[in-house]
Amino acid sequence: MDEQVSHATAAGTISLGRLRWVTTWRRLPRWVRGDGHRFEPMLVSPVLVIALATTADLLTPHLQFNRLLGAAPALAAAMWPVAGTLATGLLALLAAVALSGAQHALGQTPSVFTLLAIAAITLAAAYASRVRQNRERVLAEVRTVADTAQGILRPPLPQDLGCIDVEVLYQAVAAHARIGGDFYEVRRTPYGVRMIIGDVRGKGLPAVEAASVMLTSFRVHVRDAPDLPYLAARLETSMKEYCEEVPGDDVLERFITVLLVEIPAGKPIARLVNCGHPAPLLLHDGQVREVEASAPSPPINMAALLGDPYQVDTIPFTAGDRLLLYTDGISESRDFTGTFYPLTQRVRRWASASSRQLLDHLHHDVLAYVSGTRDDDLAALIAHRVGPGDEHRRHRP
Template sequence: MRRPHRPQGGTATRAGLPAPPVWLRLLPVLYVVAVLLVEPATPVDWPVSFVLIAVPLVTAFAHGPVVVGAATVFAIVLEGVLAGTPCCAGRSVGYLWDRHYVASYVCTALVGVLGTLLAAHRIRRERTLADVRFVAEIAQRVLLRPVPHRIGNLLMESLYLSAAAEARIGGDLYEAVPTAYGVRLLIGDVRGKGLLAVETAAALLGAFREAAHDEPDLPALAGRVETSMSRRATQLGGNETAERFVTAVFAEIPAAGRVVRVVNCGHPPPLCLRAGEVRELDSGRSAPPLNLGVLVGDPYHVDVWPFRPGDQLLLYTDGVTETRDAAGAFYPLLQRLRSWGALSPRELLERLHEDLLAYSGSRLQDDTAALAVCLLPEEASAPAPAG
């Protein structure tokens, strides 16, 4: 089962080459054993030892050039032993230097050379892939920095799942920034895929992280991010970029108040989990997605919702609700949340991750990001008295 990608703090280290599966490493041995078991039972006219020619290639799947070279020498020697043993297959004499067997030795040597080159090429490609993964991991840490597990009286966790098994970054994004106005949250989904979507996500996050400390309210914050995205689209030019947009939710939880303020820009509405109840925070007054607001010109609307101690806020991208099962049915997020009961942010996202993979048969159709924030009860958020 694939684990969720959770960006963590600390220094990234370059990973070594992935170890092949045990069965693949043992495949040459199993192959030779099978030949030795079958050889005595076959007629002289059917020398099974000829299939030892494939040993170098079988070895090249999981081992390096040195091991492949050693396997080649072993295969040639074993072919000679089997050919020169009179008792094999009822022979009265050996055929060590018979021209057919000599041709087998030569062919095995040639295949061994090819297998050695193949193993060297495979290792070189694996090292390149390991370097690419390492760079992608660094880019992930820069783009999606780990959210703090606790800010004041708020507990929070993040989740990122990539639809591609080897992918690390994409167009889904999230952020949590403590400011003088409270903790400001962002979750978004860039239209499209590929490098341009990653660049758009990076630009949006950079604008949000800067503006979150300066703008006094959420409409101004959303407007400033909108301006930044429109400016970037103009600079890049091209029809494809002009059509690219980002759905997003901006949320603010003030330090003193017991409310959450939300500005929705065409994104799935946040959910509030409270004592077994799950409620969509949706007033029906969503603004257009970012980079499309200039086409409408309507001001951003702020929705204010109660957010009491013990409540939990879940922000997510449409990769969650658009996950399909084998029959094509969409993932029933609200139904699942109501059935799970009270969970901490970490437990909630771990359960969500496992359930999404189980529901889709580990075949996610889209990238998925989620951010869970819980307001601690008064007794849990208050500092412990000094001894």
Template sequence: MIEVDKIWIVIISDRLRRRRPLNGRWEPALLAPLILTVVVAGLAFATPRKVAFSRILTAAPALAASMWPVLPTVLLGLLCLLIMIGLSLIYPDLGTWYTVAAIFAVTVAAAYASHIRLQREKTLGHVRLVADAAQEVVMRPLPRFVGRVEIESLYLAAAAQARIGGDFYEAVDTPYGVRLLIGDVRGKGLAAVGAAAAVVNSFREAAYDEPDLRDVARRLETSSTRHSVAFATQDPSESFATAILAEIPDNDSRIGLLNCGHPPPLLLHAGQLGILQPTAPSPLLNLAELIGGEYSVESVRFTPGDLLLLYTDGVIETRNRTGEFFPLPDWLRRQSPAVPRELLDRLHRDLLDHSNGGLDDDIAVLAVRLREHPEHEGPGPSGSGVA
């Protein structure tokens, strides 16, 4: 415990020196217990004894327990005790020992509370490490450049402390061109994460093996169905995923799109916005046997400078205080030309503004732009916007 306390003291002093946030609080807030002690002590010495400001000193170690480690909390309690002893020398009939006993009891309780809080923070840190590792498996960082294709991603979790959810995306460079996947598993929690992982892992293999996007979709359907059967938590008709598969050939001005019940992509071409509604929708993943239907690939013109936006329904279903949905097509029409990263940064900011910072669903977005020539710089991870 002492080792942990020493580390925390170093961290606090370093943060106060650099004036950077610690756990979302600005450093002056960390001095609140000490400031309270100094103010109360000054009032206690400067005012008549009948006012009895000294009794408020018990609040200082209690406040410290919420933000300080164990050792600083105990030291502050000892400081309060020393202040009370000094007051007893000035006001012998103050009843100091009752307050001393109260400070001692509160300090012991505060030290224990601080210890419990640190243990929980440590556990939460371990959980977050596991969540980060899981995110790397389900949604690893995308390469920013794949040949002529520039890709940027955005992921926002509805839960403030969440790292991953039921939305997913992936991009792979294959012999058939760059292939993209974005989708949304119905439901939330670990069950949705497991279903998303099954689809993404299947896509990573099938995208290389299958020359036809329809066959890739069939592989995803098979993997989704098998996972649903193996980890059945609800009726099969209630366990499904929407998805879009896209194929961008290396030397072609057209791309292929296969839409499995997913919100339509948006294509920005020469300043004009197109909403790519499928003329023949394909069945949702894990529902092909129930609803039937064939997989259909549609060809769309995609030339250098065009921007393709793939997104999950959490974007267009984001509501403001009056219940209005986020108008994504209109929003995209109003945007000035920008590289994909800047565009997604704007979208991130405007989504949070529209929802007043309270998202109701996970959000995943891919912004894809075709360049005139391949990017020769080394690939870097695509930036992600998490909640």
């Protein structure tokens, strides 16, 4: 059978040659492979270094390629556990001794320094491998905690939202952190589907804690709140109580921009309360426009300074319309000239795409637009009002 015939696997298809590499790798002892390591071609590179250096030295002994054998344990330290690194160093030493014997047979003086260098590099590499494994273990624990926190802060969206279909996008500023100060939630209530998207001032664990306070309060009050201003007032109270329980010098600087949305099931409208948050975009018949608040409402934890006149804006929201909610991690992204990301213009390009495709386009476009390292979380949510005949075609994994 042709060597290029592929075999189906859970990850896709792999060639017969790669399958043989995987099989050979899995037959190696666990102390060589290291627990938790999956096969990668680079994992055999230390052995290849030894083989290539040995072959080159035998073919051209006057160039002394045996000095490159020390690279093998150094390379192994970056990928293998301590035992595997030591075994690589021992193999390199054995190859060096064999090459020294060959040099002696040719009348050349074996290099004792090369043997000592390989031994020293092996010991240093074993220590480095130990340090790397400890750091990987700590990172794995941190990722587990982050995944757990993310499951609490951003659980899977409800399956049954009636005539509303929702797609979301989220990325923390630190890719490995997975959580940040941007948050969102969607709930079906007796008053219709209610949504929240928010952005906590600041970053790190304090921002995550404040986001959890907002989401907890939203989930507690969302079903019983008679209207959006009442719900915003409950969020304000929760944040105020949190600041009293966790005092600090930055209490006055702790504020959260929030956008609340209510989409009644039996009315072709949407109600919004914008508490200092970026204006959402309404996609209607291929047109895209910003939905600016008719009057400003204070960000959460700023009502004591600005008052609490929460303004409700009602907009038409019929079947086929979509509402794009987002945080300033998207709208305030800048290119190398300092120009803000032209969100409305870019979204017009993808107005005919599906909600999932639109968010994917938006995500990739923002990452390509930003000059240098992105310094803010980003989140986006699209609420799509589907017609009665379209509900059966929706799918959420």
